[in-house]
Amino acid sequence: MSSADTETPEEAAPATDDAREAVLAEFTSRLGGGVVGSHIRVGDDLWIRVDRAHWLEAAEVAKSMGYRFFDFLSAIDWLPSPFGRDMDAQEDLVVAGTPAKEPEAMVQGYAGGDTRFQLLARLYSISAGMGITFKCDLPDDDLTAPTWSNVFAGANWHEREAREMFGFSFDGHPNMINMYLPVDFVGNPLRKDFPLLARRVRPWPGIVDVEPMPGVADEEGEGE
C-alpha cells in the first residue's frame, strides 16, 4: 500500500471501509443505545466508545461477534500535563519572569469523550482479521467500571495494572492487589498530575541545544 505524495492523508484506496462499517453497524444494533461515539480510519482500525452502563455488555457482544482475542485494557488520562512537556530543549527552559503559559484545554481523541479518564481496551478477531478499540468515559467522581475478567480472563491482570496506575476500581474483580508497584507506594503514576520527581528536582544534565526548525536561525546543534 503506497501512500500517494499528495496532501490528502488517506490512501488512494476506497474512501469507505465497508467491512468495518458493517461491524460497527452490527455492534450498534446488538448493543442498543450503548454506543456513544465511533471512528473509523479507513483500512486500519475501528474505535467504538460505549457508555459505562454498557461496558460489560460491550465485551460480551464483541465476544459473541467473534472478537475473542483479548489484546489489552488500559486507560488514557486526557488532562494536559501540568508540568508542561518536561522537555530538555532550550525552548522549554522556563526563564524567570516569563508569565506561565495558559493551561491547555482537555481534548479527547478519536470517538470523542467528555471526561478526563477514559478506559481503553482492544479486542481482536482472528477470523475477521480486524480489531476493535473500545473506549469508555469514567466520571471524575466515580472512577469505577465493571470488570471484564469474567468475559476475558486476561483482563484480570490488565485491570489490576489500570487500577494501580490510574486509581480506578473494577467491580467484581477477584484479586485487586497491586501488579507492579510495591504495597506502600503512594499515588497513581500514570495520572498526568503525578510528577516525575527526578525531573522536578533538577533538569537533565545532558541538556543541549535543539536544532531549530528548518528556516529559523541556523545554529548548529544536535537534536535528541
Add this chain to the structure above:
Amino acid sequence: MGLVESGKLPKPLAKLLNISRKYSIWAYQWGLACCAIEMGAAFASPRYDVMRLGVIPFPASPRQADLVVIAGTVTDKLAPAVVRLYEQMPDPKYVISMGSCANCGGPYWDSYSVTKGVDQLIPVDVYVPGCPPRPEALLEGIILLQERIAHEDMAARWKGEPIVIS
C-alpha cells in the same frame, strides 16, 4: 588469622595472599535485565570466557561467593532483596555494578520505580559503564577489581570494621 587482622603479616606473605585471592574469585551473578545477557555472554560463552582470568561463575549460593556482579536495573521493589543478598555474602566481598542502570539509574533516571544506582544500597567497588557494556568491558572491570585486590591492605579489611549499610 591473628597476623592478618593485626596487620603484622610480613609483606611478601600479604602479597602472596592477595595474589591468590585475586585469582580465585567466585562470582555471583545478580542478573536482572539486559546486562544479565551480556554478563551471561561473558561468563558462560566460550568467546568471552571469564574463567581464564581466574574467576569462576555460578556459585551455588551467595553464601559462597566473593564477588557479586549487579547487572541490570534495580527497582525499589527489589532493593531489599539486593541488600539481603549483600548481607548474605561472607567477607571479604566485592561488588561490581554493571551497566548504567546499576551505576546511576541509567536511561530510567527519572522513573518513579527505579533505584538510581545500586550504590545507594550497597558499597560498590568497580563501576562498569555501558548500556549494555560489552562482555569485554565487564572483563576489564573484573581485571580492575583484581588489581585492586592485589594492592589491598588486608589488615584494614579483616579488622572487622563493619561496612555500614544505612
Add this chain to the structure above:
Amino acid sequence: MTAVSDPQSVAALVAEANDNRVNLDFETEGMTLNMGPQHPATHGTLRIIARLDGEQVISAEPMCGYMHRGYEKLTEVRTYPQINALINRIDWLGSFANEVPFILAAEKLMDVEAPPRAQWIRTILFEMSRVANISLFLGDFGLQLGGMTAGFYAFRDREWVLNQIESATGGRFHPNFDRIGGLKDDLPKGWIEESHTAMDKLLAFCDEMEDLLVGNEIFQGRTRGIGVIPAEIALSYGLSGANLRASGVDWDLRRDNCPPGLVYDKADWKVWTHPDGDCFARTWVRLQETREAAKIVKQLLDTIPSGPVMAKVPRIIKVPAGEAYVATENPLGEMGYYVVSKGDLVPFRVKIRSASFNNISVLPWVARGAYVPDLISILGSLYFILGDIDR
C-alpha cells in the same frame, strides 16, 4: 491426660500419640513455596508464590513488578527518537523488534513510508532479532530442564547473529537503528554475504538443538502433555506468538495483518502450528520458527532493492495528532504500541501492549495441579522476558 508420675512414661506416651497422629493425618498440604525474585529458572526477577500440596501446585501466583521501570510514564516526557532508544530495552533479547511497531505507529500517524530498501533491511533485522531471541530460548530451556550443553551452544551460536547485527547497527543488542521514515544508516560492505554465512550457521544450530533437545527422551518426558492450554483459554487470556500457534490457532501477524512497512509478503515462508498445546508443542513451534526466520532472512538478503534508506522527514519529529495502534509479530508474541499524539514532539500517551504480560497471566490457570518441576517446564516454555512483563 491421666496424671502419671513418671516423666519418662509421659514422654513415651506423648511420642506415641504424635506418631499416631502423623500416621493418621499426614499433614502435607498448604506449604507455600516462594520462587524468586532471583531464581535461575525464571528469566529474570519474577516471583512466584506457589501453594503446594505435597509436590503438586494448588495455586501459583506470579508477582511482577520487580523490573517495573515505568515505561509508559517515561514515554510521556521523551521525544520520539528518545523513546526509540528506550524501548529497545523492553524485550532485551530481540531488541530491534521492539522498535519496529513503535516506529510503524509513528510513521502511520505521520503518513510517511520508508523507502523499499529500508523496509527490506528492517524486516531482515527484525527476523535476525527473532533468531537471536529464540535461539537463546532453546538453549535456556534446555538449561532449565537440566541439559546444560544446550545453553552453552546457544550462547556460542547466537554470537554469529549478534555479530551481524553489530556490524550493521553498531550495537550487539539495543541497536536503536530504526528511525521514523527509515533507518539510521545503510549496510556495510560485505554484510550480505556474511549474513548468509551466519544464517547457515544458525540453521545448523537449529539442527543441533533438534538433536539435543527435541529428540531427547528426558526432554520429551518432561514436556509432553505438560501445561496443556486449549485454544479458547489462550485466546481469552490474550496469549500470542508461538504459545497461541502451539495450541492450534493459525494466526501470525506477519502473514495476516502485516502492517505496511514490513515486507513479509516478498518471501516464501510458512506458519507453523501444533495441535497439542503442551510445553513440547511450544518448543517445537519455536524451533521451526527459528528455522523459518533464518530462511526468510536468506531470501530477503538476495532481493534487497537499492535506493535510499531514509525518507524525507523533518529533522525534528513532530507527529500529527491522532491515535494509532500497530502490532507486530515479535519473537515473544504480539507486541503493539498504542500511540496517542497531540501533534507535539512528545507523545501524549503510549500504551505498550507487551506479549509476555498476557503470556504469563495464564500461569495461575495452567499451573493448577502441576508438579513443581513441571512448573519450571511450563514457565520455560511460555517464554517470557521480564522487561516485557514489567515494562
